[in-house]
Amino acid sequence: MPTAKVSNLAPDVQPRRRRLVITARAAASFDPLGRSVAAARAFVRDTLQGWGFADIVDDAVVLTSELVTNAVVHAGTRAEVLCLRAGDGVRVEVADRYPERELPLQHPERPYADPDRENGRGLMLCAALATRWGVEYTTTHKHVWFRLDLPDRPVGTRSAGPVVPDRLLPLADSRVRVAVLQIDSADSISAWNEDAEHIFGYTAEKVIGRPLAELAAWPQTPGTGTGVAEALRLSRWEGSYGVRGADGRVIPVYASHLRVRDAHGEPSIVCLLVHDDERALLQTPVRVPIDSGQHTEPRTVDPFEVFIGSPAPDDLDGLLQRTVERARDLLDADAAFLLLATDDETELEVRATTGLPSTRQRFARVPVEAGTNRYGSARMPAVHDDLAVVPGAVPLLESTGMRSAVTVPLKVEGRLTGSLGVAAETPGRYTNEEALRLQFAADRIALAVESARLGELERLRRGSLSFLVEASDLLAGTLDRDQTLALMAQMTVPTLATWCAVYTIADQSSDPYLSYVLHEDEERIDGLKVLLSQVSPPEPVREAGARPWPETALAVGGETVVLPLLARNRVIGLLTLGKPSEEHFRQEILELAEDLSRRAALALDNARLYSERTAISRSLQRSLLPPGSPAIPGMEVEVIYRAAGEGNEVGGDFYDVFPIRDGAYGFAIGDVCGTGPEAAAVTGLARHALRLLAREGLGGPAVLQRLNAAILDEGARSRFLTLLYGELHPQPDGGALMKVVCAGHPLPLRLRPNGEVLAAADPQPLLGVIEDLDLYEQTLTLDPGDVLLCVTDGVTERREGTRMLGDDGLAEVLTTCTGLTAGAVASRVLRAVERFAAEPASDDMAILAFRVPHQRNGD
Numbered sequence: 029m030p031t032a033k034v035s036n037l038a039p040d041v042q043p044r045r046r047r048l049v050i051t052a053r054a055a056a057s058f059d060p061l062g063r064s065v066a067a068a069r070a071f072v073r074d075t076l077q078g079w080g081f082a083d084i085v086d087d088a089v090v091l092t093s094e095l096v097t098n099a100v101v102h103a104g105t106r107a108e109v110l111c112l113r114a115g116d117g118v119r120v121e122v123a124d125r126y127p128e129r130e131l132p133l134q135h136p137e138r139p140y141a142d143p144d145r146e147n148g149r150g151l152m153l154c155a156a157l158a159t160r161w162g163v164e165y166t167t168t169h170k171h172v173w174f175r176l177d178l179p180d181r182p183v184g185t186r187s188a189g190p191v192v193p194d195r196l197l198p199l200a201d202s203r204v205r206v207a208v209l210q211i212d213s214a215d216s217i218s219a220w221n222e223d224a225e226h227i228f229g230y231t232a233e234k235v236i237g238r239p240l241a242e243l244a245a246w247p248q249t250p251g252t253g254t255g256v257a258e259a260l261r262l263s264r265w266e267g268s269y270g271v272r273g274a275d276g277r278v279i280p281v282y283a284s285h286l287r288v289r290d291a292h293g294e295p296s297i298v299c300l301l302v303h304d305d306e307r308a309l310l311q312t313p314v315r316v317p318i319d320s321g322q323h324t325e326p327r328t329v330d331p332f333e334v335f336i337g338s339p340a341p342d343d344l345d346g347l348l349q350r351t352v353e354r355a356r357d358l359l360d361a362d363a364a365f366l367l368l369a370t371d372d373e374t375e376l377e378v379r380a381t382t383g384l385p386s387t388r389q390r391f392a393r394v395p396v397e398a399g400t401n402r403y404g405s406a407r408m409p410a411v412h413d414d415l416a417v418v419p420g421a422v423p424l425l426e427s428t429g430m431r432s433a434v435t436v437p438l439k440v441e442g443r444l445t446g447s448l449g450v451a452a453e454t455p456g457r458y459t460n461e462e463a464l465r466l467q468f469a470a471d472r473i474a475l476a477v478e479s480a481r482l483g484e485l486e487r488l489r490r491g492s493l494s495f496l497v498e499a500s501d502l503l504a505g506t507l508d509r510d511q512t513l514a515l516m517a518q519m520t521v522p523t524l525a526t527w528c529a530v531y532t533i534a535d536q537s538s539d540p541y542l543s544y545v546l547h548e549d550e551e552r553i554d555g556l557k558v559l560l561s562q563v564s565p566p567e568p569v570r571e572a573g574a575r576p577w578p579e580t581a582l583a584v585g586g587e588t589v590v591l592p593l594l595a596r597n598r599v600i601g602l603l604t605l606g607k608p609s610e611e612h613f614r615q616e617i618l619e620l621a622e623d624l625s626r627r628a629a630l631a632l633d634n635a636r637l638y639s640e641r642t643a644i645s646r647s648l649q650r651s652l653l654p655p656g657s658p659a660i661p662g663m664e665v666e667v668i669y670r671a672a673g674e675g676n677e678v679g680g681d682f683y684d685v686f687p688i689r690d691g692a693y694g695f696a697i698g699d700v701c702g703t704g705p706e707a708a709a710v711t712g713l714a715r716h717a718l719r720l721l722a723r724e725g726l727g728g729p730a731v732l733q734r735l736n737a738a739i740l741d742e743g744a745r746s747r748f749l750t751l752l753y754g755e756l757h758p759q760p761d762g763g764a765l766m767k768v769v770c771a772g773h774p775l776p777l778r779l780r781p782n783g784e785v786l787a788a789a790d791p792q793p794l795l796g797v798i799e800d801l802d803l804y805e806q807t808l809t810l811d812p813g814d815v816l817l818c819v820t821d822g823v824t825e826r827r828e829g830t831r832m833l834g835d836d837g838l839a840e841v842l843t844t845c846t847g848l849t850a851g852a853v854a855s856r857v858l859r860a861v862e863r864f865a866a867e868p869a870s871d872d873m874a875i876l877a878f879r880v881p882h883q884r885n886g887d
Contacts, residue, residue, distance in 0.1 A: 052079060052113040056461055059360065060100040060107075067360045068096040068109055072120065074468055075111045081118055084176040087157045088120055094153050095172050099124035117159065117177035123169045198308035206309065207281075207301040213294060215239050215260055227281075227303070229274030240299075245270035245278045260297050263287045266312060268304055282307035344480040348380035351448065351473055356382055358469060359434070359462050361450035365424055367394060368438075368446040368481055370615065376447055377615065383451075384428055392612050394423050396444070407444055409436045409463040414455040425451055432457040436467040438474040445478045488616050495523065496623055503631035507638040516603070516628040517546035524621050525605035525613075526586070527556055530593075531565050532601040532632070540565035540602055559583050566590045568599040572626075574618045577604065587612055591625040595633035603628065654715070657685045660693055662758045664850035664879040668858050672822070672872050681820040681872035682711040686719055691757060694722045697876045698751035698773065699820045701796075707872075710747050713738060718753065728753050728769040729803040732795060739796040748796035752776060752789070752818055762883045764810040769803055771795050774824050777839060779853075781813035783846045785839045788816060815853055815879045817842055822873035823857065828865035837864075850879040 054075045058064035072092045076085045092109065099107035105125040112119040154161035158174035165171075207224035209217055216239050220232040228243075235243070246256045246269050259265045265285040270278040281301045289295045302309050341347045348366050356364035363383030367376035375393045396407070412421050412433045420426065422433050430451035438446035448470045452458070499519050506512055513530050520528040527547040531540035542560055547553045563583050569575070574589040586608040593601035603625050607613060657665055667683055685695045696718050700707040717738055721731040732753055739746050754768035768776065772794025775787045789806050810816060819838065826833040841860045845853045854877040861873065 049114055050112050051115060054111045054461070054464075056109050056465070058096060058100060058107045058109065060104050061360065063357065063360055064100050064107065065093055065096050066357060068107065069093050070358050071109060071465060072111060074465060076118060078468060079113050079118070081113075081178070083179055084118065088118065088176055091153055091157060091174050092120060092122065095122035098172075117175055119173060119175045121171050121173040123171045125169060198306070200306045200309065201303075204306070204309065205302070207299075209240070209299040209301065211240055211260060211297040211299060213296065215241065215257065218296065224301070227273075227301070228271055228279060234274075243271050245272055259285060260287075266310070268307070271301070280304035282310055284310045284312075344477075344484045345380070347473075347477060347480050349382070351477070352380045352382045355448055355450050355466060355469060359450045359458065359466060361457075362452045363425075363428070363430060364448075364450045366446060366448050366477075367424070368477070369396075369444050378424060379446075381424075384424075384430075392424075393615070407437055409467050410434070411458050411460060411463050413458075416455070422449065422451070424449075429453055431455040434458040434463045434466055436463060436470045438470050438477060440474050440478045445474060445481070485616075495519075495620065496627070499624055500627055503627055506631075507635050509632065509635040509639055512628070512632050512635045513544040516624075516632070517544050519624065519628075520603070520605065520621070521546045522548040524617055524624070526608055526611075527552075527584075527606045529556070529560055529604040529606075530601060531604070533568055533599060536598065540568055543601075556584065566602050566604065568592065568602060570594065570599055573622055574605075574613070580604065580606070589613060589618065589621075591622055593625055593629035593632060595629040600629060600633050600636070654684045654686070658687050658693065660685075660756065660758060662762055662880065663756070663764060664877075664881055666850040666854040666875075666877045668854045668873075668875040670822075670858075670869065670873040672870055681822060681874040682715055683874045683876050684715050684718060685876075686722075688722050688755065693756040694718065694754070695756060695818075695876065695878075696751060696753045697818045697820060697874050698749055698753075699822075699872070699874075700749050701747040707747065710739065710742070710749065713742070714749060714751070722755075728755065728767055728805045732769055732771055732803055733801050736795040736801055737799070740799060746796055748772075748794055750774075750794045750821070756878070759809075762812050762880065764878070764880050765807065766810060766816070767805050767807050769805055771801075771803060774819055774821055774835065776816055776818045777842055778808070778810070779815040779817065779842050779845060781846060783843050785842050810878065810880045812880045812882045813847075815842075815845065815848075815850065815877060817853065817857070818876040818878075819857070820872065820874045822869065822871035823861050823875065825871065826861050826864045826869065828867075831864075833861065833864050849881075850877040853877045853879065 054071075056068070056071045058068050069089050069092060073085055073089050076082075076088055081088075096107045096109065099105055099122060103124045108121075108123040110121040110123075112121075154172070154174045157176075159177045161172070161174040163170065163172050205223035205226055207227050208219070208221040209224060210219035212218040216237055217235050218237075220230070220235050225231055240260070241256050244256045256269075259267075262285070264287065266283070268280065268282050270280050273279050280303070282304050283299055283301045286298050287295060288298060300310055341350055348368075352364040352366050355361070355366075361383070363381070365381045365384060366379055368379050369376055370393070375395050378392045378394070410421075412418065412435075415421055415425055415431055415433060422435060425433060428451075431453055432455050433449055433451040435447055435449035437444055438448060448466065450458075450466065502515050502519070503512060506515070513532075516530055517528050527545070529542060529546075530544040532543040533540050542557070542565065545553055545557045545560065547556050560580065560583075563579055566577050566580075569592060572592065572594060574591050577588045577590045580588040584606055586606055588604060588606045591603045591605070592599050593603055603621070605613070605621060653669075657667060665685060667685070669681070669683060671681070681697075681699050683695075683697045685693065688694045696715070698711075698714055700710040700714070714735060717735050718731060721734055726734070732751065735749075735751075739749060749771075750773040751771045752768065752773040753771070754766050757765040757767075759765060766788075768789045769792065770776065770789040771792050775789055775791060778786045778788040780786070788808055792803055793801055795801070817838075824833055824835055824838055838857070841857055842853070845856055848856065854875045857875055857877075858873075861869070
């Protein structure tokens with residue numbers, strides 16, 4: 029088909045004969061929509077940046093923008109853009125389907141275009157900026173093309189910067205060292221200069237012949253997927269990496285690689301390396317546009333910022349959201365999405381979307397690789413012409429109305445770290461060219477996204493560790509079942525879930541029972557209880573980890589998961605967590621909840637065991653206490669007992685008052701060595717033996733001798749015992765006859781109505797030490813108004829620092845009790861003991877008081 033051609037040279041540019049040798053090409057088509065202009069600009073910028081033509085990118089983008097605007101806005105047709113790379117420049121062609129448009133030809137009386145007119149301005153800019161430009165017509169198309177040559181520089185000058193103050197010059201050591209390495213075709217070091225030896229610590233003999241990869245600690249530079257092997261294949265490479273020195277440390281360097289060939293045609297790579305903080309010595313300056321005569325510091329073009337924009341978001345969620353929005357605009361899409369890989373790379377997690385329904389929940393997971401409902405194209409770029417034909421190809425887009433999509437992987441050092449995709453509502457929207465453009469963008473942001481993700485993960489892990497430590501401390505601080513349930517729920521809401529419910533299981537034959545419900549909105553707790561009570565409780569499955577509970581999700585709404593509370597190899601309850609419909613549980617949150625459930629289950633089971641054992645202990649302890657003191661005619665009797673230790677009702681001290689026969693009563697007060705359950709066991713033995721032996725008619729010495737033998741028979745479990753035992757015989761005239769044996773025990777004190785205090789017995793050997801005891805019984809008579817006070821050493825040995833109450837202190841307290849009843853005497857003694865020291869008592873105490881009241885007139 030014959031074509032009409034019009035070519036022009038830019039003003040003041042002399043014709044130069046250059047042969048255009050095409051080394052690369054890229055093409056894209058754009059619909060007649062306003063947003064296509066931005067997409068075309070991005071396409072040309074990405075393409076030229078990728079070719080290394082940073083010097084002419086800005087001019088090419090401006091010209092492309094004007095020409096595409098003419099095509100899609102003014103001509104109203106689809107625009108086709110073609111970029112052709114040559115060794116010394118680039119040619120860009122923009123074609124539209126409106127060949128009847130007028131061509132503004134050059135004429136002395138008619139300029140190319142009026143700057144105030146919208147149409148025709150693109151050709152005016154071509155005339156002003158392009159090295160060459162032209163227009164070609166066919167019957168169906170109009171092609172406007174322009175050529176931009178790489179700028180020539182005067183001989184001897186590669187680039188030059190402005191004059192700047194000395195304080196702004198880059199820093200360098202006083203002795204500047206540049207390591208020069210040469211790498212042969214096998215990627216091994218063939219030359220190593222003196223500066224390289226000084227910087228890295230290796231002599232040339234140690235490194236020549238070794239592959240560079242053995243020394244290079246190669247990072248993943250933002251915007252490129254290049255590794256050390258790939259970098260050595262490029263004609264030129266410049267950037268940062270590390271070199272492992274002879275001492276094992278990684279030394280950051282800035283490097284410039286140039287691939288050359290010798291006279292025999294053998295290729296090799298010359299590498300210049302300096303310390304990274306001296307990068308200005310090698311770094312190629314970037315062309316900076318002049319702005320109103322003000323000097324701007326050169327700034328390295330960051331491919332990441334070229335795509336994301338500056339300033340880049342400083343948080344992961346903001347970065348991901350900016351990424352999907354830029355990806356959507358880049359390919360003029362209706363929707364875009366970004367998924368991040370889990371640690372094992374078997375699943376992808378939805379982290380950011382735009383243009384998709386709200387039902388596409390954040391943190392929802394998509395399996396990777398082949399199979400039903402699995403993301404089979406996640407590890408490679410893929411173009412999906414019609415999702416209706418291949419349902420499930422992109423699971424995230426099911427039931428969204430999207431028909432075509434292109435997806436590309438995010439990879440770092442060959443690992444799949446995520447997937448970026450865009451989608452359109454029409455089928456057949458995308459081609460391989462769009463996939464390449466999106467992959468180019470994904471390569472630019474992959475490392476930054478992974479770095480931000482790892483930073484977020486580290487923060488989550490630290491937060492999780494702190495959370496679990498605090499939770500463990502709180503749960504360990506209580507053995508109360510109800511308080512443990514409340515703590516479990518309060519730690520869960522709202523940190524892990526919007527609401528939670530705790531079910532407990534009494535035994536393996538019982539159904540789960542709803543024990544506690546909490547919602548972050550307190551006004552909704554009662555309603556939630558009602559809803560949960562109408563749903564059958566979850567099945568107590570032993571498998572660890574969270575599982576969905578769809579029955580509750582239907583009743584309550586949103587997502588609901590259940591975690592078993594496993595303790596000591598059995599399910600003791602269930603922890604249920606819920607979120608509203610628009611949210612989704614992250615895997616990290618579920619894993620944290622699983623850790624919490626294990627700790628909470630053990631705490632809950634410990635509380636149960638503690639409650640059971642406390643009940644058993646209290647029942648057993650109560651069995652060791654006397655059932656009650658008998659009413660003794662003509663006598664006042666008062667007993668006060670305090671066992672040391674939390675939760676103890678019985679300790680090593682004991683007392684008893686019991687009838688022996690008509691008119692005779694036995695009483696005892698004793699102290700077993702030690703406190704707690706072991707001492708309580710001997711207490712029970714002594715109390716029951718005393719009653720049995722006394723009722724057999726034995727006298728006091730015989731009773732204690734047989735009790736001594738019984739204690740010694742306990743062997744290793746035996747403990748020595750101090751004991752005051754006596755028989756009480758009330759007298760018809762109102763007095764009382766007492767027979768006592770004081771076996772190693774604090775002596776009983778007798779208080780006379782005149783305030784006189786006397787010891788009422790002599791000390792004798794204690795029990796449980798020697799076999800043959802020679803004990804004797806002492807008799808005393810209590811007159812009306814007399815008080816007999818019997819105590820254990822927990823009273824007399826009450827201490828405050830080096831001070832001790834002692835026998836004398838007790839006697840002094842007793843002298844103030846004349847005229848008091850037996851109950852008042854015992855109470856005053858107890859108050860005196862408690863006030864003697866600020867700290868709580870650490871020993872058991874027993875106080876036994878007898879008083880003969882005065883006879884009332886008429887009795």
